[in-house]
Amino acid sequence: MKIGVLGAGAMGQLFGGRLQLSGNDVYFIDAAPATIQALNSRGITVESEGATSHTPVRAGTAADFTETLELIIVFTKSFHTEAAVGSVRHLISGTTFGLTLQNGLGNADILARAFTPERTLAGITDFTADLEQQGHIITGPGGKVRVGTWTGTTEPFLRRLVDILNKAGLNASAKEAIQEPIWEKLAFNAALNTLSAVTGQTVGQIGASAPARELVARVVDETIAVANTQGVHLSAERVDAALENAYLYAGEHKTSMLQDREARRRTEADYIGGAIVRLGEQSGVSAPVLNALTTLASAPIQ
Incomplete structure (x- = not known):
């Protein structure tokens, strides 16, 4: 799947790194030049329980990418969501889904205005992600992801997404009552x-x-x-x-x-x-x- 990770902080690097390692085409979208440079030069290393995995990645600002994406996962801080989603509108088509795994309330409503409610997904994760340095993430055991559609229906894309997340080792399941x-x-x-x-x-x-x-x-x-x-x-x-x-x-x-x-x-x-x-x-x-x-x-x- 062609996936954009919007907000390449610790959690974005963890999820994007694992998704890249499992065979997806991941674009890391961030506004910080130092983060972008570090990821492009070092790639991402994920360390968990003594085991490490490494992958080269592509990172840039929203303007650096032009291809339409199948999925955009938002990991920015909540106070940046509106501007961040606005910056990637040129990467969104009528078939692009948006997913928020952010903390707090209100983020899914912002995504629903950009992706439409029917193509908005929301969820939670309890994975830990500690940034040893840019491109080096340490995570602990036992994390999981719970995700559902914002409209409360079960979509074929949701089932596909859960499969992709599980192949990346992200322990995902669909939840109808995601609230x-x-x-x-x-x-x-x-x-x-x-x-x-x-x-x-x-x-x-x-x-x-x-x-x-x-x-x-x-x-x-x-x-x-x-x-x-x-x-x-x-x-x-x-x-x-x-x-x-x-x-x-x-x-x-x-x-x-x-x-x-x-x-x-x-x-x-x-x-x-x-x-x-x-x-x-x-x-x-x-x-x-x-x-x-x-x-x-x-x-x-x-």
């Missing part, structure tokens, strides 16, 4: 990402702290209450199981939001915790703990 896993991942990220950004703690340090665990539990409860107002009924047990799995197997991992804070970059807190707080306010449900953590995680670093 449930999206919100469960949202609860997971609202708790771990936001708290880690505020405290500077790794996933394992949060798991080892009773006060931190209490805050995590409060955020999960608040997120579930807001999700109920949107007609999405989450499984607290699945969210808790995902958190326990992260504490156990990704203890040394720094969340992406913590990495952004340490690099003095803008975080996605407003699109994760902030989005939950705003929906709660509209529905008359307060989320005071998450509101406080989001405010702190969004504060500029002097």
Whole structure:
């Protein structure tokens, strides 16, 4: 398949590298000259549980590519989605599908305007991706992908996509009611990402702290209450199981939001915790703990 990876950060490099290694034709689309140069000169190395795989890749800005793509997977930060998708409109035809595996809310709506709702796919992944250096990704065991169509129907393309992702070792499955896993991942990220950004703690340090665990539990409860107002009924047990799995197997991992804070970059807190707080306010449900953590995680670093 001819695939564009829009946003060649750590997660984009992990997915794009594995898709390239499994025989797909992957275009890495990014706006950062240093990232583009590094990928073109070094390729991508994926390291997992002591095993490494390497592949040369093609990277460039959106303007560097002209061929219509079959699939574009969006991995940009949520606050870049609108501009990023706009930059690749010349690569989208009437048969191109768009897929978002991003954190936060609102990204699929942006894709639906560009690709149409019928050709928009959304999903979640819990793979970790640590950027050792540009082109060298370290990932842990046990990751998975859950993906579905934005309109809620099962499309032939979705089944084909799941097969392609599985051939790339990305442990994918189709999910008809995709809003449930999206919100469960949202609860997971609202708790771990936001708290880690505020405290500077790794996933394992949060798991080892009773006060931190209490805050995590409060955020999960608040997120579930807001999700109920949107007609999405989450499984607290699945969210808790995902958190326990992260504490156990990704203890040394720094969340992406913590990495952004340490690099003095803008975080996605407003699109994760902030989005939950705003929906709660509209529905008359307060989320005071998450509101406080989001405010702190969004504060500029002097």
